[in-house]
Amino acid sequence: MIVATCRNIDLRVEILFDRVLQLLSSTQPPETASGSTLVQCIAQVNLKKLPELVGHDRNKQEDQVYLLINHITKRLDNEVKQAKINLYQAAKNGPMYGCLSGINALLTIVQSDKYESQEDIGPWRSLFAHLIDLCLEIASITGPIVSSSSPEGMMPMELTDISDKVEGENLNGQVTSQMLLVCCWRTIKEISLLFSRLGLLGIKFIQNKDQYKFISLNQVHTICNYFMEQLLKSRHCGAYELAYTGFVIMCEQLWSSNCSELCNLPIEWIENGIKMVEENTLDRNKLCLTRRSGGLPFYLQSILTDEPIKQRGQQRTYVAKLMETLLNIIQNDPDTIDVDGEKLENSRKIHAYNTARSFYRNQRFANDVLPYIERGLLLSITGFTSSIWMIRNSATLLLSTIVQRIFGPSKTKDGEDNLSKKNSMTSREFFNKYPSLFHLFYQQLQQTTSTRSSIESLSSSSLFAILLILRRLYPSPLDGIDCSLTLDKLLPFVIKCEESPLLRIREHSSKALLALINHDQYSSIIHERLKQLMKGKVRQNTLHGRLLQVNAIFQSMKKHHLQFKFEPNFSVQEMLSSLQWCIYENNCSLTQYCYLEFLYNIHCQIPSTQLTNSINEYVNFILKTGDKVTIGGDDLTQIVTRLIVRLENVPVQLKLFLFVEQTQTELCFIETLLTENDLSRFENNLRQWLVDLLLTMDLFNEQLYTKACELLLKMIDKANNYERLTRRIVELIENLRRPMSLAASFNLIGELLPLSSPTNNKEDLIQLVYNRMNDFIDGESNDECACAILNLLSKARSCLYDASNVESKCRYWRLILKLSSFPSDLVRERLTKLMPTILNDQRLSGVFGANCYLAQNVLFEHFTKDALSDVSSDLFVNLIVELFTDLLNDIHSSDDDNGGEEELSLDRRLWPASEGYNNVFVSENETCDHYCARYGEHLLDSLGQILGKSEEENLKKTIAVIRDDSNRLIDIQSEAFNRFLVRQRSTVRLNLMMKFLRVTNTFQEVHLEKLPQQWICDNQDKRNSLI
Structure with a gap:
């Protein structure tokens, strides 16, 4: 029996080993990752039969890890031979990266300290030397793909004839350019990881040219040359980013090496790199400007990442030298250069921008770049004025990176529209840290806002950068103490930005204005802006920008619970009469919206009959004249709706519905109403409008359909008969695709079905509802829809469950039991919560808590009891x-x-x-299996x-x-x-x-x-x- 068991185990080990080798040659990356993990496990188990499995002489005692690496290397040799003949066939049958991944996994468990004698070290040296040569050969085969100017679609012409023959032989296994690229870049990735593993194993044992353990000094040079070649030539970002990871490990070992020659290599490289940037000896054809300078930033970062610090608290020497060089190039170089009589963009300046950005962005250089933040920010802002698009683009990226370095990553989902206090700082703190920026901002704002032509010129684009930073500041109680940094100096120029022809600059100026004024200045600024508006008609851009600034102040007052009061000598009537042209003589929906929002804000602060009457007149005029789709139409519909609801202007409801349909702003209209708390005065007409909309609409806009269902759900009239609408929604469900739309439909049917009194057979409608629910339950599952169906079964139980009809009971129980088997915690919790209503037993309220298993037990008890109550089961x-x-x-x-x-x-x-992979255990599988078993x-x-x-x-x-x-x-x-x-x-x-x-x-x-x-x-x- 023992002998038979041993043979059985040996057979299983052999089958498992064969399967692992198959996985390592798979074209599916997840399978190769699994194979790598398995082969690592096999290496750590004492298997007596392993030498026989790998074809090794039993008389020679070798380490199991060595035997496995050697065996996989032989398989890799065969795959390389195939790749040299036909790379397409290799991508399909032997993609190489699987074997390399297996070797990498085994190298992580090599215990280098346990090999001391030459007899032990010799085989490893030979194996590593062969691996290095083999990897270089593989890189030469796959390199042309990842180094191509368009690697995503690279199909080498020299392989076309061969690939055509292969397709003729096997039409079911065609190799696409995407498969070829994945094969090549994953192979390059594994080579980079393998070389970094060899560096970790071998560099620490190198004393000089003749004294080493695993890899020699020349082999280290070979590996490093490979990394530099990949970083400076690859066009595929995955390839050079992973080469960067490996080269960082290599450089870390070199900086701390005991060999003086190796220790000096990073210094030599970085000096050559700085020289390359300074002298512009970079190969223009190998570094892609549109790919953020390719691997050049990664090359320089990888060398300097582990540069030792000579004294605590000091900067690293070569990082500082490189940053100075890059910023000098950005500052002093022209935007264009003459090449053979033709003016071209200055590639050196663009590379300097991109490289500097990478250092600002890398957290490992956060302390090193702190002294250069002010200068970098200054240069990025001046870069906005360049006439060369590539430079403006690089300057924009550099600005966003430095802003993130100063203020931190966004803490809110909507980013720029709603900045968190954590992403801001006081204006005093900011300008004390970076004093030269205050003078830059002053000069740029003064220059670009001095005349109308300067605001409309290209140089005004730098306003965007300045305002982007200013809006992240907020006033400090100590503002004004330092006379040299008085923010009042900037205020007139920021206000002047209201005239910009660029919408984003006008919007940012309204936000930046809040950073320059204290709360006690809000009322005076509003009055000043209003007086400017009341002087006479202005251009549309100016009107829009001025109203945006006023509305921004009102929003800030609302946020901080501040009260606005008119000055004693200010006449509201005069203001309304002088500004009525904004509505009556203005065809721009955007500025109409801003003016109405201004009146809405005033009404919220100081409601008056005079103001109410004027607003109602304006609303009536807009509803009467608005009959076409315009820019800003959604905003106009939103503010008109909010005003009508606030002022309870019930008579204009029908005009509003017509206006919404003519301007095609139904979605914005419904979304606005969903945010309102009290719609009781408008429910009757609004309910009928929603019903008509749902009865007549098609499904080209599922979002509109969903919102309409959600709004109608809030105002169901239980005295009405909704049979026709219920049938319509049941019909529409079949064509819906979005889970939110399906969930909204089922939730609405749950409310409408009990209120439906069919003129014909009600059983027909109920059967349709059951069919739609079954279609979903038996098809693709979604938690939100499943919960909506549970709500429907709960609220419409009186219609769906007939205690006297066995067939009706079975249909009802089928859905309940199917939903109870859902693996989702959300669905189980919802079922547990609705159990008292579903089972029509209120004694169960609060019994289950969060215990889904107890709820399942009770559910089946009721089901069994219900089934046994019938004569025939x-x-x-x-x-x-x-x-x-x-x-x-x-x-x-x-x-x-x-x-x-x-x-x-x-x-x-x-x-x-x-x-190298982000793997996780799928721990919930066991819970799912247990729940399935219980069910x-x-x-x-x-x-x-x-x-x-x-x-x-x-x-x-x-x-x-x-x-x-x-x-x-x-x-x-x-x-x-x-x-x-x-x-x-x-x-x-x-x-x-x-x-x-x-x-x-x-x-x-x-x-x-x-x-x-x-x-x-x-x-x-x-x-x-x-x-």
């Missing part, structure tokens, strides 16, 4: 059998028919994290109690099918046990099938004796319960 038995069969199909192995072999699910997500057992327990009242003839076909499936699954489990492929889900499935046969007293002809002895022993209790 055949329909309930058929329902249980249907649900049980669906459950088996859900946990059914998708590969049962593939040669009698269970599906091998070695997805990388099911394995522990391995370096299946409840079904079978109910079946056992109900079966006595049903005829066994109805089950014969199902019993035969399940018995055949059980025997087939027993064969699969037996084979899978010998091949390490047993899965928890198949065990759950087999146990449920066995219990079904026991409940139906048809356990005969099931081949339990075929199950593996160990599996039977591990599951003895279950086996005893089955027999």
